[in-house]
Amino acid sequence: MNIPNWICLYGNKLNSVKKVIRDLEVIENKPVGGNNFILLLKSTENLPPMRPGQFCQVKVDKAPEVYLRRPFSIHSVDYKAKTLTLLIKAIGKGTTVLSGITQGERLNIVYPLGNGFSLTMEPNVLLVGGGCGVAPLLFLAQTLKEMGIIPTILVGGKTTEDIPRLEAYRKIAETHVATEDGSLGEKGLVTQHTVFKTRLAEFKRVYTCGPEAMMKAVAQAAEALEIPCEVSLENTMACGIGACLCCVTETKEGHKCVCTDGPVFDSRNLNGWNIDKASACSLPYIKTE
Amino acid sequence: MNIPNWICLYGNKLNSVKKVIRDLEVIENKPVGGNNFILLLKSTENLPPMRPGQFCQVKVDKAPEVYLRRPFSIHSVDYKAKTLTLLIKAIGKGTTVLSGITQGERLNIVYPLGNGFSLTMEPNVLLVGGGCGVAPLLFLAQTLKEMGIIPTILVGGKTTEDIPRLEAYRKIAETHVATEDGSLGEKGLVTQHTVFKTRLAEFKRVYTCGPEAMMKAVAQAAEALEIPCEVSLENTMACGIGACLCCVTETKEGHKCVCTDGPVFDSRNLNGWNIDKASACSLPYIKTE
Amino acid sequence: MIDLAVKIDNLQLKNPVMTASGTFGYGLEFDDFLDVSQLGGIVVKATTSKHREGNRYPRLAETNMGMLNSVGLQNKGVDYFVKETYPKLTKYNTNVIVNVSDSTIEGYVEVAEKINELERIPGIELNISCPNVKEGGMAFGTSSQMAASVVKAVRKAYKKTLIVKLSPNVTNITEIAKAVEDAGADSVSLINTLLGMAIDAEKRRPVLSTVTGGLSGPAVKPIALRMVYQVSKAVKIPVIGLGGISSATDAIEFILAGATAIQVGTANFIDPAVTIKIINGIADYLQRHQIENITNLIGALEI
């Protein structure tokens, strides 16, 4: 098991929650800048318990060029209202079709999938997100807050448009911003941000999600200070449930499926993520994508 | 050339009208009973001159299972308003998707295709349609009327639902109805209708479109009285422009393309359409599909 | 009453719907979505003599109505399967078939021998058609001689139902089918994936780490259907048809073409519960066409 200190949020053991296939109704499709949009989806039944970092596999209908489902993190959940949201960036065929979906249409999803972030009782944790990688961090921040832990959030992107949902983060916790063009927050990469450069040692755990280069830089900095760092990987997927073995990543224990063994991994278990191997590119100067 | 007495309506020679590829806007999608619906399509440019019996090839978007275009007859044309209509019956994958198309969407069509019916100066002509086969007959009746010829129309179907657009025909000409269940007009097949059985000899030309068995029965009865009969064939098509040779029918002169040599043929030129060959099934008793 | 049962050699299938190797894990991954015991059978992931890490990532490319994969037989080896996985599969009340792969004849035989000892495994599917490994794999499936030699060797070692899975990447699949029939196969299944390739034009690189990979999904159905039709006319043993099957109609087309049973592969990724829908859809079809027994449909195509 990659995940230390697992705290069972909903009284369920890891992986014991039943996955389901459901048609959810699109209640709202809201553009949030920079080709990002939020889908608010409603179920007629109770939602299954979900953990931050878990994802769903979405079937994209009406798109002759899209055959496989597309994976998206759970962005936020409202069990009472039986709704959940996805934060999606339109970057290709499937996401572009989804960006045009309208209220009242139905979306077929398989969920909840993957392991999710481990939750901790440590009071000081840092969440680092890059671009659309912030998607699972909102759910994570909300959940931590419910557990009485107020995380520190640091989000980065090329420009203001790449920092969707800032208000939502600010409602929950202290949120810092870095943009490469300086149009919002500090100018530079997240790893060059004052919080990251001067306060990293304060944190007992780091969670990160975003472009791989960014996550690597964050993980290596954390590792240098011996702070556990959990990273959420992306990969192209077919089944999403560990059946096809298409979505593997290289770990210390060999190939592991991002869809079931991940998407969240302890960075120390991943091959090629450690300081020694990447020492050539000294940390804060690694550019995000 | 299969078509005798060709009268050039719009000052164009047969096949000399340029075919075009156009995105037309869906102005209305109106259900007209029995899974039939009418699409009213508007062009931003002037419509090309079209002849009754010609068709268009429609691209069905948002349908992963539909790859090829689908052929539909021109149902009516309004050159001034730059609109045309299609009368479509939802019978399969593509037509079902089209039945759900909404106002404001765009439909990509290639048109006008095929030869169309030959037009005549004979005052007495009979139009016989079966089911959705009435689609091209409205355009034909309108055109004949503009030329000062009032045709007699006879339409048939299993039941009332199969006789869409009756009011439209009645506006133009004397229209008779036969239904197999007797729910509208005379009970029975079109070939058993009083008009067909008692007045056929009055007509100088018969035009027919509908199920093949019906067209054959009509054509053979006409042939017996030496009345020229034009039939509009259906066939699965790929290109619609005579390039692929997929849509052939057997004629006295060998394989001919329904999309360019047809869809309208003089029944006497078709193999297997003549009385001698089919004499076993004496005429009025051939059941329509 | 509609009777969906079919027989493949000694295997009694409660219905003709099986799952294809590599697309259904060990069944366990689908427990949340359906009752696996309702299926006619499942074919679990390829098992080789030794543990294999498979190919490097990326292993997947989406294509028009299909996908390419280059998993490359990743599995923990037959010993692990016997000790750890097999006990979990005995809960299933259906035919659990093991897909047997390797790079050498000895390897195939070793796996077959070990699986032969497992009481609740009534048959193996010999994979001589995997395009995603450097040695062996597909090579065995593209020549009648090599196919016959591996089948003969395994036949000696394996006493239960021996299904041989054929490669579509050949000039004449009936020749190979006949060769493996003569060599002792109890049944043939076809098709495995077609060798294909995808390129990322922007990056000017192949999408897959292995450059080429195996094509599956609805795109390949017309080719699979043709091969099933050809092979079922050429051999006497029962044919299991697969390749792009995603609906009951697809399944019926394969059965009409001559398949006694069918396997569902890639479609499981799109709808994890699709197999149950296919079983129900076949029953509906039979009812609608007033056919009491599915066996009356096998090869019932009217030419």
Next chain:
Amino acid sequence: MIDLAVKIDNLQLKNPVMTASGTFGYGLEFDDFLDVSQLGGIVVKATTSKHREGNRYPRLAETNMGMLNSVGLQNKGVDYFVKETYPKLTKYNTNVIVNVSDSTIEGYVEVAEKINELERIPGIELNISCPNVKEGGMAFGTSSQMAASVVKAVRKAYKKTLIVKLSPNVTNITEIAKAVEDAGADSVSLINTLLGMAIDAEKRRPVLSTVTGGLSGPAVKPIALRMVYQVSKAVKIPVIGLGGISSATDAIEFILAGATAIQVGTANFIDPAVTIKIINGIADYLQRHQIENITNLIGALEI
């Protein structure tokens, strides 16, 4: 300035975009939709020694992102072509290639000899891969020996550019490509259609009158791309790639895989003006990637 010109033997193509035989008629059918002279070349419908009626209707089945056809070389024969059709084609300022088919070597040679006399036809494409005729056709394309013998015979009779069109229905396409190269081909084009089948489950009949037919369209692209990649590494003569190409991106993938030129087939049915869009799209791509000369893209895949 972006330079799109490529060379196939002595043929100068103003751009690498040609049309595939049987999908573009004689070009004339597309005059309303585009200026045919803007294309790199067109390959007209198969021409045989004698008039052929082709197969019976139905000749077409739609499949997932593709289609099956069994036209069966319907054409009026080479003499009609020379007398009636050829004069109409001389208006085109592009390479008009004739696709030459037949059932016997003598037939192929007869057609090639007659086409050799036509001043404005700079080359032929020898179709040894048509799956839709009972005799000859594909049979020539599925064995290296037979392929070599027909190419040798035609080579003697035909003095201009000789392109040989390969069948994908083979175990090892590189072997056949090498055999026709050795026999004197100036170029190879691939792929022709894959043999497939469609069944109407409700009627329990094959959809095509010929039972099986040739599969084309986007569904086959991954297979075509793989074969083009393999063949262009195996032969020295230029390769013309086709199979499912519907967009500029598709075309670029084939060029990266090693094709010097490409042909657009079935996609012409969906969008009769698609070839022009592909030419413009290729130019855009080169501009965007700052590649001045398309020849720098040929086989430029980074492995």
